[in-house]
Amino acid sequence: MDLVDQEENLRARLDELRQEHRDLDDAITAxxxxxxxxxxxxxxxxxxxxxxxxxxxxxxxALYPDIIA
Structure with a gap:
């Protein structure tokens, strides 16, 4: 697996986690x-x-490392 595939996988996983986080927030509120x-x-x-x-x-x-100037 090359670097581009890894980055795409991380972005997809990030989207899934963010959605689950929002769903949990709604469930907690309810x-x-x-x-x-x-x-x-x-x-x-x-x-x-x-x-x-x-x-x-x-x-x-991992996706957006801090760049110290």
Missing amino acids: LAQTPSPDQLALRRLKKRKLSLKDQITRIED
Whole structure:
């Protein structure tokens, strides 16, 4: 696999992770607005969302490295 294919794969994975992150955000909002939200479920969703954010950051760092001038 060449560098272009790897970059395309990373970009596709980044899009998937961002979509899942948005979906989790919607799910968390909906669950939090219920009369008596399941706190354990909320914690699990928030933990998964944070994990996704970490993965997104790692991929973004790989795709867009900091260039120090």
